[in-house]
Amino acid sequence: MSVLVNKETKVLVQGLGKTGRFHTDKAVAYGTNMVAAVHPSRAGESESFSGEVDPSGVEGRADSYTAELPIFRSVEAAVDATGANASVIYVPPPFAADAIMEAGDAGVPLIICVTEGIPVADMVVAKRFLEGRGVRLVGPNCPGVITPRECKIGIMPGYIHTPGKIGVVSRSGTLTYEAVHQLTLNGLGQTTAIGIGGDPVNGTNFVDCLSLFNDDPDTKGVIMIGEIGGTAEEEAADWITAHMTKPVAGFIAGTSAPPGKRMGHAGAIISGGKGTAVAKIEALEAAGVVVAPTPTDMGSAMMQAMSAGGL
Amino acid sequence: MKIHEYQAKELMKGAGIAVPAGAMVTSASDAADAAATLVAETGNPVVVVKSQIHAGGRGKGRFIEHPDLGGVNVVLDGIDGGVDATRAKVKQLADQMLGSTLVTVQTGPEGKTVNRLYIEQGIDIATELYVAVLLDRSTSRNIIMASTEGGTEIEVVAEATPEKILKEEIDPAFGLLDFQSAAIAAGLGLEGPAARNGARFLKALAAAAVDLDTDMIEINPLVVTTDGRVMALDGKMSFEANALFRHPRVVSLRDPSEEDAAEAEAKEFGLSFIKLDGSIGCMVNGAGLAMATMDIIKYVGGEPANFLDVGGGADKDQIAAAFKIITADPNVKGIFVNIFGGIMRCDTIAEGVVAAVHEVGLDVPLVVRLEGTNVELGKQIINESGLNVVSAEDMKDGAVKIVELAK
Numbered sequence: 001m002s003v004l005v006n007k008e009t010k011v012l013v014q015g016l017g018k019t020g021r022f023h024t025d026k027a028v029a030y031g032t033n034m035v036a037a038v039h040p041s042r043a044g045e046s047e048s049f050s051g052e053v054d055p056s057g058v059e060g061r062a063d064s065y066t067a068e069l070p071i072f073r074s075v076e077a078a079v080d081a082t083g084a085n086a087s088v089i090y091v092p093p094p095f096a097a098d099a100i101m102e103a104g105d106a107g108v109p110l111i112i113c114v115t116e117g118i119p120v121a122d123m124v125v126a127k128r129f130l131e132g133r134g135v136r137l138v139g140p141n142c143p144g145v146i147t148p149r150e151c152k153i154g155i156m157p158g159y160i161h162t163p164g165k166i167g168v169v170s171r172s173g174t175l176t177y178e179a180v181h182q183l184t185l186n187g188l189g190q191t192t193a194i195g196i197g198g199d200p201v202n203g204t205n206f207v208d209c210l211s212l213f214n215d216d217p218d219t220k221g222v223i224m225i226g227e228i229g230g231t232a233e234e235e236a237a238d239w240i241t242a243h244m245t246k247p248v249a250g251f252i253a254g255t256s257a258p259p260g261k262r263m264g265h266a267g268a269i270i271s272g273g274k275g276t277a278v279a280k281i282e283a284l285e286a287a288g289v290v291v292a293p294t295p296t297d298m299g300s301a302m303m304q305a306m307s308a309g310g311l
Numbered sequence: 312m313k314i315h316e317y318q319a320k321e322l323m324k325g326a327g328i329a330v331p332a333g334a335m336v337t338s339a340s341d342a343a344d345a346a347a348t349l350v351a352e353t354g355n356p357v358v359v360v361k362s363q364i365h366a367g368g369r370g371k372g373r374f375i376e377h378p379d380l381g382g383v384n385v386v387l388d389g390i391d392g393g394v395d396a397t398r399a400k401v402k403q404l405a406d407q408m409l410g411s412t413l414v415t416v417q418t419g420p421e422g423k424t425v426n427r428l429y430i431e432q433g434i435d436i437a438t439e440l441y442v443a444v445l446l447d448r449s450t451s452r453n454i455i456m457a458s459t460e461g462g463t464e465i466e467v468v469a470e471a472t473p474e475k476i477l478k479e480e481i482d483p484a485f486g487l488l489d490f491q492s493a494a495i496a497a498g499l500g501l502e503g504p505a506a507r508n509g510a511r512f513l514k515a516l517a518a519a520a521v522d523l524d525t526d527m528i529e530i531n532p533l534v535v536t537t538d539g540r541v542m543a544l545d546g547k548m549s550f551e552a553n554a555l556f557r558h559p560r561v562v563s564l565r566d567p568s569e570e571d572a573a574e575a576e577a578k579e580f581g582l583s584f585i586k587l588d589g590s591i592g593c594m595v596n597g598a599g600l601a602m603a604t605m606d607i608i609k610y611v612g613g614e615p616a617n618f619l620d621v622g623g624g625a626d627k628d629q630i631a632a633a634f635k636i637i638t639a640d641p642n643v644k645g646i647f648v649n650i651f652g653g654i655m656r657c658d659t660i661a662e663g664v665v666a667a668v669h670e671v672g673l674d675v676p677l678v679v680r681l682e683g684t685n686v687e688l689g690k691q692i693i694n695e696s697g698l699n700v701v702s703a704e705d706m707k708d709g710a711v712k713i714v715e716l717a718k
Contacts, residue, residue, distance in 0.1 A: 093553060119554035120446060121524050127451045128483045155623070157653040157684055172599020174651045177683065198598060201451045227599055230448040253602040256609040264583045264598025264620040266553060272466045294607045295600070296707035
């Protein structure tokens, strides 16, 4: 078991530029069930992929792959023809919010937006548009979602992952890789790793992911990686106190960050004294989360949380 | 991106938001002329001379060169002495203020040089209020926030008297609705013409936030004049970086003298860089990891000299540029390169580091931690380069090593 994505997930890609093509190829190599691409001016054509399979991906395949991905004019047409139930978006920032809304309008249940640099005002509109449509947005400005050996959607390196029992949720890409790598080395592995992204306006948040992992029988513990800015970690701490039945470990980046400065991610800023790492760490610890003092200690913090939970 | 008050007021005026009349000047003689013109146009003998820097707290701030002089000065001399007295006083003030260093609560002790002044008409103030439009991250919508406590920092109001803060959530599909602006105007105690003018002001402000893609518009104080007009006596605007591509006019308002030169240079190379006060230079891929690298240096007893994210797809030139920017800081006593290669391969990073060191030279210790894609190849390139580079096993090991070596 896993959350959000698995072997059954049929993925379409919006945005077949250099980045979109590169990562679509990696996804096909991993064994992700890529079914369609959307490109208004190339409808009716197809995009070819071939190469050596990613040995860390889906098992039981030949050593090499070739794939022809049909291209459709719109998301709606792609869904009608292929039954795609997830979309990954690599569309450039000025057009990415529109791509999200198009996928939402077509009823794609899972929309994963990798694009970094989308105007905040566009995301405010896109999020409003998705309300009531029964679809889930992950991101933007995120590495994506992966269920090891089943489905890789996004830009994360597949080979650092291994199937296991920990749910991973993070606002930072490279810190996710750090955590995943340590969980692979210490044998805990991952059920699903979700990058929720570093933007101030995003779709799925910590609470959504904690709830998904709490309900997933195969997930035995969760590691959540936050950073300065906003109050999503504090809200997660409240939710953990009220509902979480599984051990949780965590890490918060930005204890040394100066106030008022945007630390790379659009959402990583301490403003008006709010959103500090110290406040987040205190809230999580009060909720019983084992917070790692440094990223190097994330794997062992998870171990500690598991053994404290009798697992 | 931040802009000056006079620029914000120009943009506000264009958006139908009431502001006092004024003019930006860069010389004392222009200041005197601008004051005389304002007096003639408005019939008000009072003018205000305001320092233009990208920092708040100017009124209470003081100049290093003139410890008794504040950053904002009201000139009343014209009431009795006529326009010649106004000219003389404004010229005298401008002579002292221009080129001097203003220290406010937001500038740090080193202060900021005042190169521009805004000469503004005097206003007969009945009431001082506060209003701002900003993103509420928990609802993913803009909110308009107002308070009767004009002139006080909103954080102070929020802490001491949170009940005095009025808020309305703005639905992006509809904008600020009439009943919402009326509710805030009433909550601010506005009546009669002031209530109507206030509601109109608030709607224009909410619309401007969307039209201009602001991070935040803050009007503190928002004033009600003795004749019932509502206007922005001060105005702070900052713009959302991701949306600047569609606002060339806003981009043209950038004042390079207000920005850190190294940060601006880094931006040109597509690097995300923030200068800090410590001695350990950091080069990292990914914003979260870059932040965590600063944290871990502090955790093991050092102080980071910078935040630097080279991004997910940096090439050799960017790595070299990053190296130059780090080593240009005389405080840097050691450099820590911390890479988790995902899409970015460790061998690419290693080649970039080696090339950069050959080009730029290296006078301080360098610790490199590589993990992820092609890590063995990357380590081999570093080890065979003949450079004096220390390899680290993991992030914490690297932090400990560089802090020790930089002592």
